[in-house]
Amino acid sequence: MTIPREHYLQAVFPTPFHARTSAANTLNAWHRWRDYTVADAYFDVGLEYTALRNACTVFDLSPMTKHLITGPDALAYMNRLVTRDVAKLKPGRVGYTVWCDDAGQVVDDGTIFHLRDHVYRLCSQERQLDWLHGSAPGFDVSIQEETHDVAALALQGPTSCAVLKRLGLAGIETLTPFGIRGYAFEGGELTVSRTGFTGDLGYELWIDPELAVALWDRLFDVGQQVGLKPMGTFALEMSRIEAGFIQAGVDFLPADRAIRAERTRSPFELDLAWLVDFAKGPFTGRRALLAEKARGSRHRLVRLDVEGNKPAKDAFIYDRRRKNVGVVTSALWSPAAKSNIALASVEMPHGAPGDELWAEIYYQKELKWSRLMARCTVVEGPFYSPARRRAVPAADC
Template structure:
């Protein structure tokens, strides 16, 4: 008889910081490096928006190596005889094709085909998975797993995470005695007991993520910090990483889409096809949540489309309304930035699907200059996502610089 082992692993007790948010295992090192004192709430944890100058931190991602604390991410472990079946029922991709020791970008939907969240799925063994995501999913995972022989554990407080990103990131690992020259993108390795390293990240550059128990977090930080002293290693906050991820063409929950479980209005939900992620939906695999709705959606033209725009000029188009042929409102920018490395003014934008396939788009940009708002109608063109795709991000073995 099938059963479900409802194993609830309570996160480690979190000591509130002086800001009233929980400290992560790396907080002492981040606090000591902070000159900006610019902190933010990330899933109830204290996280730096910036430790110093955002521009300096961004250019460190693209020219050196950086450390970013990803411990606040929600992390769930799914194990047991039916683990693959449960995870395959959850996500829209076919997990059976994901080999042990590999990572995949995944998303999952409700019964109406609306995206609940996206994240990375680590296959640690034949029936052993870890799901990392932005939104709390513990209750939803149990709903999906009802009747299956699996154990589900919330590992959020029991696994510390550190993103090491940038062109010298592997050189830092090498100097720290953790060289992984044969690790391919989206691969997983365990160079030492208790330390898992994946070649993943949110920067679009060469990079790694390191996962370990919280009690070893500060020792790992110090080890990398010493190893990276001559390689430009710098700690960064979210603001710099946000620039990098837009430049790389990576979407983010809460910006490019509203997770449907958090939305107050069903109309705020978005399907994978509307987000331009229809290639992540595998209709040929066994049943998964939202399959019927997504099959119907695949057979028709989406109502709206998430695209990337190349916008005239250098003025940041954050929050801009987008018009078709200068008259009809066609959508709005969800995230925007002047891409410093690519030297292009870009934005993610949610547009009416017909407008997304047409020319004649203009972005209405307002800029505050000396107490006065100036309005610009800048021409915009739909382009492929991601204006920064360096070969070094995929090179195996990676270059030293």
């Protein structure tokens, strides 16, 4: 993308869907997602969330940072970059991963799309071009940021497959979780991946920005009957916590942005040990992670079921002797799980299943502030994970 000298006159860009998202945004509620504005909410956060879990929603994902990595060494490069074994990721498959700095601290998390041989798309929360280029010497690869070149929508919810079916995507119900498939769309290509950030049945749609509005319109043409609604970031945030997903800058500090030492976390400390493959060969952080494995980690990410119904946002976590051992990074009352849930980072050895932990919660009703100590139970696995999320063929009606 060539940037005009006068780019400063428009500090924040509309996304390729803006013509439609702005028309749909009855609340006129927006926030900034780096270069773009996206909707906080369109009509009502609670109802948008309900639409997601009950029917389906679209979320404008276009500002997500995307990189295209190509070249003969693309696989070797990806394998040295990230912690998991990319060789096991076949063309047409997506894998969630993290990547670490030399000290084994998580730089960012994201998804790798193995589009075809020697071609990968890496989606990440943060800007990564400097890190990706910094990892490239010694590899014959080309790395391009393509954030502005690819428009994206997350279509999520129990009826999402039905929407795509009605759109005419033949056989979409057979697409397995983390699968990718391409379809022709209005003279261009629509790439569909069965991925998402909601922990529900859902897809992500990737398309040329020129065709973005047409895609939106077609989706709503066919989706009305199965309850399709637009969804903003607030409702998405609810669903991702329910799914137990972590977010850079919220649940962990990206290691390459950290100014203070010891504020970062390793994959082990984020409950992501399953992403670390020591057997695959060298990758950045491997040595440090091996040492951490031998020595033991300093922190642990835990999923907590908090007693009562007061969300434990930003709460300090205490052990049974009322010693501060951690802090809640994300929390809410989960409508789907009907429980008061939280993600927290606690110091080792705290946070083992069955461990007694307490959250110090401040809340207010009609400007009266109260403090309460709520007992927390460590939960294993996601708070909410419906069977439809994994079902193949996906429910298509």
